[in-house]
Amino acid sequence: MSAAAAEPFRDARRRRQADEFGMFVFLASEVMLFGGLFAALSYDRVRHPGAAARVAEHLSLWLGTANTAVLLTSSLVVALATLAARDGHRRWTTAGLVAAAALGLAFIVIKGFEYRVDDAQGLTPRGGPALAGHPPTSLFIALYYISTIAHAVHVTVGVTLLAGTATAVGRGRIGVPARAMTIHLVGLYWHLVDIIWLFLFPMLYLARP
Amino acid sequence: MNGRVRRCVVAWLALMGLLALTVSLTFVPLGPWRLAASLAIAAVKATLVAWTFMELGGAPRTVRLVVALTGGLLLVLIGFSSLDAAVRGAGA
16 A cells, blocks of 8 residues: 555645544534433423422532532643643643543542432432422433433543543653644543533523522 | 633633622522523633634634534524424423
């Protein structure tokens, strides 16, 4: 196979553009996955505003707020790690990615603790004192679990990507600044996970009466 | 601190301020406007993350096109389904 066949791009800049474009197309598919969940949440909120308010009253506003702050901070750290990678600072890049992965892990731990609190309050789709046998409320709780678990799975994937990339950069398998685009692409995924939470937060936690 | 780093830190401070504003609105009796206000603030926060952290401001036109199309399709999906819910009569 000739070198031209192996390298279809005119130059390195065009290759980076293609990498970024491909990542954004993938992120668009992720947005549409969560778009279905947001459509269901919106539909339920319009049809049964009382149910959303009843559930939101039992959710922990402060744990939700803490998790939003954790994700926003992790996004900042990833953005700084990307800048460090472009400047060729291997240690700062590694440190930034490790810090972001740790914050992602903190998000999962806080969310897990919150699920325990929810369960103790009877906030489960199967029933309990918080539901009082009201089907629309049960539906909203089911949507709460489906959307937050789907999001938590994405956070877990993100943490794995961040930790794996940090290890690869630290050991020199991903060289900086030559492969700074790799860190940028991992960062793009992480920022999207953050953005999805930015909309889940008001849809779920701020529906209070 | 160079300009790019400063821009990211300023964006983060703005995001934290907007988060505080959203949470504060929970304690203000705005009625049905609370959802609209909190979603509008979420949209501003998402734009800040996309523009600054995801570097959409300096992204090629093809990338911006993907983002615009995705946003448009999302609005159609959520907008029309919400409209359908609203015109079907009062819920429980």
